[in-house]
Each structure stands twice: as structure tokens, then as C-alpha cells.
Amino acid sequence: MAEPAPDSAFLRIEGVSKTFGTFQAVRDVTLSVQRGEIFSLLGGSGCGKTTLLRMLAGFETPSAGRIFLDGRDMAGVPPWSRPVHMMFQSYALFPHMSVEQNIGYGLKHETMTKAERAGRVRDMLDLVQLSPLALRKPHQISGGQRQRVALARALARQPKLLLLDEPLAALDKKLREQTQFELMSIQQRTGVTFIVVTHDQEEAMTLSDRIAVMDRGEVRQVGSPTEIYEYPASRFVASFIGSITSMEATINGRSAEGRMDLNVPALGGVVQVRDMPSFADGQGVTLALRPEKLQISKDRPPGPNAIAGLVKDLAYFGKDSLYRIALPSGALVQVHAVNLRRGDEASRVADWDDQVWLSFDPTSAIVLGD
Numbered sequence: 390m391a392e393p394a395p396d397s398a399f400l401r402i403e404g405v406s407k408t409f410g411t412f413q414a415v416r417d418v419t420l421s422v423q424r425g426e427i428f429s430l431l432g433g434s435g436c437g438k439t440t441l442l443r444m445l446a447g448f449e450t451p452s453a454g455r456i457f458l459d460g461r462d463m464a465g466v467p468p469w470s471r472p473v474h475m476m477f478q479s480y481a482l483f484p485h486m487s488v489e490q491n492i493g494y495g496l497k498h499e500t501m502t503k504a505e506r507a508g509r510v511r512d513m514l515d516l517v518q519l520s521p522l523a524l525r526k527p528h529q530i531s532g533g534q535r536q537r538v539a540l541a542r543a544l545a546r547q548p549k550l551l552l553l554d555e556p557l558a559a560l561d562k563k564l565r566e567q568t569q570f571e572l573m574s575i576q577q578r579t580g581v582t583f584i585v586v587t588h589d590q591e592e593a594m595t596l597s598d599r600i601a602v603m604d605r606g607e608v609r610q611v612g613s614p615t616e617i618y619e620y621p622a623s624r625f626v627a628s629f630i631g632s633i634t635s636m637e638a639t640i641n642g643r644s645a646e647g648r649m650d651l652n653v654p655a656l657g658g659v660v661q662v663r664d665m666p667s668f669a670d671g672q673g674v675t676l677a678l679r680p681e682k683l684q685i686s687k688d689r690p691p692g693p694n695a696i697a698g699l700v701k702d703l704a705y706f707g708k709d710s711l712y713r714i715a716l717p718s719g720a721l722v723q724v725h726a727v728n729l730r731r732g733d734e735a736s737r738v739a740d741w742d743d744q745v746w747l748s749f750d751p752t753s754a755i756v757l758g759d
Contacts, residue, residue, distance in 0.1 A: 399424035405454030414440040416606040427583045429593040432603035438586045446475045472549035480539035482527040489523040492541045513541035533564045553585045638676040655720035661693045662754040675757040680725040682753040690748040700743045
């Protein structure tokens with residue numbers, strides 16, 4: 390899936406491919422990134438996202454296509470001459486240098502006085518809130534603080550584009566969540582365009598203005614986190630982003646209320662979804678349901694989309710519970726229910742082997758044609 394790259398784009402990637410021998414790591418990628426965006430390349434291992442990042446940095450040369458940064462063709466421009474800095478997953482800090490020495494290391498070859506370099510380092514320390522730790526060595530600070538040192542070093546040279554390769558992978562879950570918001574705050578204050586490579590869906594959804602979902606070297610969809618999650622363009626994107634239950638269906642006609650009837654054998658009959666004029670009556674499609682869009686109850690709910698089932702499995706996560714509901718057809722459907730009340734098992738909506746009803750609003754269903 391290619392996205393047109395308007396002339397106004399800060400970064401334009403036009404038909405870029407990269408081949409290693411007989412293996413094509415990146416296939417005809419076309420993207421545009423606006424100035425000041427946090428743009429994520431999201432995908433599993435081997436999807437081509439890091440190879441694409443390395444081509445932006447100049448560490449790899451495209452086999453085909455062109456890359457333009459701020460109106461300048463990057464063909465033949467070596468990494469050290471690009472207004473780009475890459476922050477590696479390992480952070481690559483010098484263990485024998487202090488925090489301030491690490492931050493200032495990249496400024497040694499800049500045309501600036503010693504006083505100007507010291508002032509820039511102080512500004513970076515303030516930016517990442519590490520001034521009190523300026524004289525410590527990397528082994529004397531936490532993982533999250535080392536991440537901020539690496540970020541400050543990358544920003545000290547005032548790049549136009551900052552490339553971050555799995556920047557939070559080395560942090561534990563709580564620290565990763567906290568650092569995501571710190572990264573967003575720093576990016577807003579500096580205005581530098583960030584491109585983030587990650588395999589973590591939640592990280593991409595939290596950090597990004599827009600996301601490019603990649604698979605086998607290709608970009609499958611580009612959009613805001615809301616667009617990617619709520620309106621996936623394909624079965625791959627729908628299944629890759631978040632949890633989902635997919636079922637084969639056939640369009641059974643339309644109703645006057647702007648709804649479309651779907652015959653879904655796995656659900657035992659016809660359900661109603663939002664009408665989509667691009668689909669024809671009789672066409673085979675995929676119905677996809679997010680676990681949090683489904684409601685679970687002991688009593689049959691009103692409305693057209695009521696499905697009976699049996700609680701097969703139950704997992705308690707504290708803030709919510711995950712139910713796996715077995716339907717008469719043999720299909721299993723996942724449902725998330727928020728635990729609104731504090732208490733023991735009696736406060737749950739249902740328990741193992743309970744007969745329950747599932748329901749969903751017609752507008753919350755995802756219908757896919759491929």
C-alpha cells in the first residue's frame with residue numbers, strides 16, 4: 390500500500406526498495422512525514438522497518454527509489470553529512486565518560502567555542518532533567534536515565550530528523566510507560582521530527598501522530614492511531630493491532646436505518662453492522678470484533694446483535710477480566726469486561742461454565758473485504 394508524498398512533506402520516501410542478494414528487505418515503500426511529527430514504523434521482526442531506518446540514516450543505500458529530506462535528495466550524502474541522528478536500542482554510551490561528557494561527545498567536531506559547547510550540554514541536561522546527575526557514569530544511573538542521556542546526546546547536535554530504533558525496549562513495563570510521555574514532552578519542546586521503529590503496538594499507539602504498519606517489507610497501512618485501530622484496511626492490520634476475533638460472513642442485504650445485514654455462521658445467523666456502500670449484496674467478507682466492543686450479560690440484551698454462549702475460560706487482570714466464550718457453532722469469542730466494583734469472584738459478570746449473552750453495537754463492528 391503506497392501513500393502519495395506531497396511536495397510539502399518534510400521527509401519523502403519515494404518507491405524505496407532494498408535487496409540483499411536474493412532477499413528483498415524493503416519493497417517499493419512510499420511515505421511522507423510532516424515536520425514535527427512523531428511517526429512510527431510498526432511491525433514484527435524481519436518486516437523491514439529497521440532496514441528502512443538505516444537507509445534514512447545513510448547506513449544503507451536504497452537499491453531503488455529516492456529519499457528527500459527538507460527538499461534535498463539524500464542520494465550520495467554520507468551519514469555524517471546528513472542532518473539526521475540515530476539513537477540505537479543499546480544507547481551506546483561510553484562507560485568511562487560522565488553523563489555530561491557523553492552528551493557533549495558529538496559536539497567535539499561542531500564549529501563552536503568551548504563555552505558554546507558547555508552551554509549546549511547544560512541545555513540538554515535541563516531538557517532531560519538530568520542536571521543533578523551530570524558527573525555520574527552510566528553504570529551509576531538507572532536504565533531510564535541512560536535512555537535520556539542517549540536522547541540528549543542525539544538532540545545536542547540539533548538534527549532535523551531523529552531516528553529511534555526500539556528506544557524503550559530495554560526498559561521494564563512501568564518505566565517504559567513513564568518514558569513514553571517523557572519522550573512526547575521532549576519532542577514537543579524541541580520540535581524535532583521523530584521516526585520511531587518499534588514492534589510494540591501500545592508504544593506506537595501512545596507515542597505516534599501517525600503510524601506505518603509494515604509486513605514483509607511493505608507498508609500495509611498509514612494513519613493515525615485511531616484510524617489504524619478502528620478502521621484497519623486489511624485482515625493483517627486488524628489482527629496485528631490489538632486483539633480481535635475474525636469470522637467469515639456474507640452480506641445479506643440492507644435496511645432503511647443505514648445498516649447492513651451479515652449472515653455469520655459462527656454467530657449462528659444474521660447480525661447488523663454499519664452500512665458500507667463499497668460492498669455488494671451477496672459478497673463474502675470478514676466480520677472482526679474487538680474484545681472491548683462486546684458486552685457480556687446474564688440476561689438477553691435488546692437489539693439485533695444478541696448471541697448466546699458459554700464461559701469457557703476466564704482470566705482476571707485486576708482492572709478488567711478476559712472471557713473466552715464458546716458459541717454453539719464451536720467458535721470462541723474473546724470479551725474484555727471492566728471490573729467496576731472491588732470485591733471477590735461474586736463481583737464478576739460471569740464465572741466458568743455460565744450461560745451468557747454477548748452483544749455489540751452495529752457501528753463497532755469491523756467489516757473487511759480482503
